[in-house]
Amino acid sequence: MSKIHENLDVLEKQIQAACDKCGRKREEVLLIGVTKTRTADEVNEAVAWGITDVGENKVQEIMDKYDHVPGDVKWHMIGHLQTNKVKYIIDKVALIHSVDKLKLAEEIDKRAKDHGLIAEVLVEVNAAGEESKFGTDIDGAKKLIEDVRTNCKNIKIKGLMTIAPFTEDPEDVRVYFKELKELFDEYKDIKDENMDFEHLSMGMSGDYAVAIEEGATMIRVGTAIFGARNYNI
Numbered sequence: 001m002s003k004i005h006e007n008l009d010v011l012e013k014q015i016q017a018a019c020d021k022c023g024r025k026r027e028e029v030l031l032i033g034v035t036k037t038r039t040a041d042e043v044n045e046a047v048a049w050g051i052t053d054v055g056e057n058k059v060q061e062i063m064d065k066y067d068h069v070p071g072d073v074k075w076h077m078i079g080h081l082q083t084n085k086v087k088y089i090i091d092k093v094a095l096i097h098s099v100d101k102l103k104l105a106e107e108i109d110k111r112a113k114d115h116g117l118i119a120e121v122l123v124e125v126n127a128a129g130e131e132s133k134f135g136t137d138i139d140g141a142k143k144l145i146e147d148v149r150t151n152c153k154n155i156k157i158k159g160l161m162t163i164a165p166f167t168e169d170p171e172d173v174r175v176y177f178k179e180l181k182e183l184f185d186e187y188k189d190i191k192d193e194n195m196d197f198e199h200l201s202m203g204m205s206g207d208y209a210v211a212i213e214e215g216a217t218m219i220r221v222g223t224a225i226f227g228a229r230n231y232n233i
């Protein structure tokens with residue numbers, strides 16, 4: 001068995017165990033394979049073993065790999081997105097997880113309109129208020145959601161995303177996942193042309209089990225599938 005296949009088998013069991021523990025169904029949680037720094041061949045291998053959705057944090061990597069990953073794989077932009085790069089990926093990605101400013105939303109709206117599509121996005125919340133991370137705070141998220149709803153007709157807000165702080169003990173970040181779930185619940189019943197909360201994107205290799213227990217509908221997992229990343233190659 002290849003390493004990726006083996007890792008996916010282990011991960012799948014652990015996701016199932018986390019779902020069982022809190023009484024959720026496995027289908028309620030989408031596993032996004034985070035393929036940053038990985039080759040298109042590695043992406044294709046993960047797809048062969050069942051990954052349907054892949055996450056990248058750089059526009060360039062999506063551009064480089066996109067044509068080399070055939071089939072109906074869904075691409076997710078999970079990293080910080082610069083306004084001037086929206087045009088390169090607007091028609092390639094299924095979901096942009098990292099909308100944290102109106103200026104970015106307006107550019108996404110404009111480019112989506114050019115392509116005659118409705119862009120699906122998540123609002124990125126920096127729940128722990130870490131300076132090193134992008135994302136808005138809770139109040140900023142509420143304001144941004146209202147601004148996008150009034151100004152950006154070619155965007156549909158599908159939910160929220162957060163990146164928890166890195167900690168040795170994933171229990172330490174449970175509080176941030178709870179906070180995001182509370183915010184999610186405030187919006188989940190308001191459905192219109194511009195808003196349809198379905199996705200709560202939280203949880204990575206170190207903390208996905210806790211995120212699932214706190215209500216994540218999407219987990220973004222790289223290292224636990226592909227091994228440790230080497231940024232020097």
Ligand SMILES: *Cc1c(COP(=O)(O)O)cnc(C)c1O
Nearest residue numbers: 034057078204205220221222223
């Ligand atoms: C890299 C990355 C992940 C995956 O991290 P792992 O710890 O390797 O699972 C998830 N979300 C975002 C936004 C990332 O940049």
